[in-house]
Amino acid sequence: MRRGCRYGTHRVIAPEGTLPQPALKLDNTMDIYDNEVLIEVTTLNIDSASYTQIKQACNANPALMQKMICSIVDERGKMQNPVTGSGGMLIGTVKQIGSNFPKHKNLQVGAKIATLVSLSLTPLKIHEIKYLSPDSDQVDVRAEAILFESGIYALLPEDIPEKLALAVLDVAGAPAQVDRLVQEGDIVCIIGGGGKSGVLCCYQAMLNVGTYGKVIVVEYSKENAQRIIELNLATHVIVADATNVMDVYNKVMAITGGRGCDVTVNNVNVPSTEMTSILITKGQGFVYFFSMATSFTKAALGAEGVGKDINLIVGNGYAKGHANLALNIVRESKEIRELFEKIYVY
Numbered sequence: 001m002r003r004g005c006r007y008g009t010h011r012v013i014a015p016e017g018t019l020p021q022p023a024l025k026l027d028n029t030m031d032i033y034d035n036e037v038l039i040e041v042t043t044l045n046i047d048s049a050s051y052t053q054i055k056q057a058c059n060a061n062p063a064l065m066q067k068m069i070c071s072i073v074d075e076r077g078k079m080q081n082p083v084t085g086s087g088g089m090l091i092g093t094v095k096q097i098g099s100n101f102p103k104h105k106n107l108q109v110g111a112k113i114a115t116l117v118s119l120s121l122t123p124l125k126i127h128e129i130k131y132l133s134p135d136s137d138q139v140d141v142r143a144e145a146i147l148f149e150s151g152i153y154a155l156l157p158e159d160i161p162e163k164l165a166l167a168v169l170d171v172a173g174a175p176a177q178v179d180r181l182v183q184e185g186d187i188v189c190i191i192g193g194g195g196k197s198g199v200l201c202c203y204q205a206m207l208n209v210g211t212y213g214k215v216i217v218v219e220y221s222k223e224n225a226q227r228i229i230e231l232n233l234a235t236h237v238i239v240a241d242a243t244n245v246m247d248v249y250n251k252v253m254a255i256t257g258g259r260g261c262d263v264t265v266n267n268v269n270v271p272s273t274e275m276t277s278i279l280i281t282k283g284q285g286f287v288y289f290f291s292m293a294t295s296f297t298k299a300a301l302g303a304e305g306v307g308k309d310i311n312l313i314v315g316n317g318y319a320k321g322h323a324n325l326a327l328n329i330v331r332e333s334k335e336i337r338e339l340f341e342k343i344y345v346y
Helices: 048-057 062-076 162-170 173-181 196-209 222-230 245-256 274-279 296-305 322-332 334-344
Strands: 012-014 037-046 088-097 112-115 124-131 138-147 153-155 187-191 214-219 236-239 261-266 281-289 311-314
Touching: 037 048, 037 162, 048 062, 062 124, 088 138, 088 162, 112 162, 138 162, 162 196, 162 322, 162 334, 173 196, 173 261, 173 281, 173 322, 187 196, 187 245, 196 214, 196 222, 196 261, 196 322, 196 334, 214 222, 214 245, 222 236, 236 245, 245 274, 261 274, 274 281, 274 296, 281 296, 296 311, 322 334
Parallel strands: 187 214, 187 261, 214 236, 261 281, 281 311
Antiparallel strands: 037 088, 037 138, 088 112, 112 153, 124 138
């Protein structure tokens, strides 16, 4: 077997000298290097911002969406949306393990795993798209992918259906960061609280703030907002367009008495919600941008422009222990599990 770099630089075709994630093209031949794992892929979970962009560009036509996804992978050697820059993750079965892949990771051929690294850096070859629905960001495929030595993964749990586990693990970083940031008594705002990551964040935030804290949800969809109310996942729910900065600002300030939020979590899958997140957050507070639709230039320069001294956190999808924390939410909450099963288990 050929010797590979721990970080996968041996797969980069262009531009030279970069790592796989920012690269424009990867080598997606499926002959593995000595430190790689070959995965037989069954399902891709495409990042929400990316899937929304593809859906809009194709007018929600499944055939056109399939064609667009395949063309991206053919062009880049990976599933990295050229508009959003984001990817997603996958589940599959380990097919082959390189001779120098770390033994301490205890990975075996035949193991069913979910990769916890982005598709935007994962060499991928799609042979066939078996099923795609515009209403779900999970795409069933016959495909192969490569996991690098530095890549992280989770063994699929036996007590949770594969597609449900994939949906949860795709956004596991979000509730894990909420657990780190939110303290008892805090006022928290979850923007885009009705989606998959938003629901998990709401659950964790409600646990952390306790009796005297507040969890405010801003949700565009009336249906999703009603879902949050019925599941008792927030103390206040605002139905509003998060791109309408002053409308959301005024409504949040009315709830907080002008104080603002200690922590704001942005989970939306559309652009131009940066300043809404920033304005509703109090000085020295935290804004966690989990959304891959975020422009971090807009966020940084926008905060400066309105004189906001706050902590802006990039949506790193990895946090130590994030997989177990997220999976435990669906184990603990029968209602959330039933909701996700209706959406993702078919």
